[in-house]
Amino acid sequence: MTRDIRRKTGGFRRLAARLFLAAIIIPPAWVAIYRFVPPPITILMIERLVEGHGLEREWTPISSISTVMVRAVIASEDSRFCSHHGFDFRAIDAALKHDESGKGRLRGGSTISQQTAKNVFLWPGRSWVRKGAEAVFTVLIEALWGKRRIMEVYLNTIEMGPGVYGVGAAARHDFHVSARNLSPEEAGRLAAILPDPLKWKATRPGPYVRRRTGSIQARSDTVARDGLAACVLED
Numbered sequence: 001m002t003r004d005i006r007r008k009t010g011g012f013r014r015l016a017a018r019l020f021l022a023a024i025i026i027p028p029a030w031v032a033i034y035r036f037v038p039p040p041i042t043i044l045m046i047e048r049l050v051e052g053h054g055l056e057r058e059w060t061p062i063s064s065i066s067t068v069m070v071r072a073v074i075a076s077e078d079s080r081f082c083s084h085h086g087f088d089f090r091a092i093d094a095a096l097k098h099d100e101s102g103k104g105r106l107r108g109g110s111t112i113s114q115q116t117a118k119n120v121f122l123w124p125g126r127s128w129v130r131k132g133a134e135a136v137f138t139v140l141i142e143a144l145w146g147k148r149r150i151m152e153v154y155l156n157t158i159e160m161g162p163g164v165y166g167v168g169a170a171a172r173h174d175f176h177v178s179a180r181n182l183s184p185e186e187a188g189r190l191a192a193i194l195p196d197p198l199k200w201k202a203t204r205p206g207p208y209v210r211r212r213t214g215s216i217q218a219r220s221d222t223v224a225r226d227g228l229a230a231c232v233l234e235d
Contacts, residue, residue, distance in 0.1 A: 027121075031140040034120065035149060042157060043123045045165060058168030058179075062152035062232070066182040068220065069167055070151060071229050072191035075219035076212075078112040081151075082231035086113040086142040087135075114138050116154040147231035155179075159197050160190060174202045184220065188213040 038059045049055055062070075074081050080088050092109035110118075117137035122130055141150055160170035167190065168179045175186050182190070186202070192212040193200040200209050223229050 027136060028140055028144070030121065031137065031144050034153065035145050039120050039153065039157060042119055042165075044119065044159060047124065048159075048163060054163035056164045056169045056173060057156075057166055058172060059156050060166065060168035060179045062148060062155070063234075065152075065155055065167055065179045066187060067229070067233055068184045069155065069179065069182050069187040069190065070232050071220040071223040072184075072187040072216055073112065073151075073155065073194070074229050074232075075223050076191040076194060076216045077115070079219070079223070079228060081112050082147060082228055084111060084113075086138040087111060111138075112154050113142055113150055116150050116157070117141055119157045119159075120153060151232045158194065160193065161197050161202070164197075170202070184217055185213070188217045188220065191216050 041055075045055055078088065078091075080091070088109065088111050091111070114134055117140075118124075118130075118134050121137045122133055141153075145153070156166040156168065158167075159165055160167070161173065164170050164173050167182075170190055171177050171179045171182050171186070174190070175182065177186070189202040189205055189209065192205070192209045193202050200206070202209075205213065
């Protein structure tokens with residue numbers, strides 16, 4: 001009996017050690033691969049396929065994406081993208097205070113880096129387990145990819161409509177142009193729908209999306225003037 005207990009205990013220890021080793025090795029290796037290889041598919045894409053939304057993608061190098069699109073998403077989603085190291089604690093604090101007040105829509109504090117980590121490596125949801133994993137992958141992509149690659153992957157994997165992922169596919173689908181040839185108005189509309197791309201339409205914007213587009217275009221001018229996209233753009 002004692003020998004059986006020791007054998008089982010030893011088996012559990014070996015399993016725990018292997019799982020611990022895998023948890024240490026797999027995430028950095030996975031992130032390192034995607035530093036050079038486009039992510040083939042994400043869990044969200046699979047979920048949307050099951051829901052019947054289809055899958056439309058067009059991987060576009062960052063050098064072939066209009067600078068106005070880069071500035072628009074920074075203006076819309078993460079104005080301190082170039083200055084933080086994956087987490088914008090001021091934005092998180094502001095979002096928590098806003099949500100606690102109960103006024104208006106719930107506001108997220110996630111950076112573009114956090115959104116990219118979630119979109120590429122994890123599953124949709126709000127559990128503490130997923131948030132913890134998101135933090136780990138955020139640190140890893142900041143360390144191993146750098147800002148330009150993070151933006152490139154973000155702009156190629158973000159959901160921009162039912163079954164439409166990435167700026168390249170969205171530009172073709174919505175405006176019949178390449179990502180390189182997006183106008184400031186078109187880029188602003190695409191950035192404006194990011195909080196809810198299944199509800200809002202870049203091609204048929206309602207009053208809220210039109211107002212949001214105008215605000216994003218104005219903030220994009222600030223991004224350009226103050227060099228807030230310098231970590232991504234080479235111009």
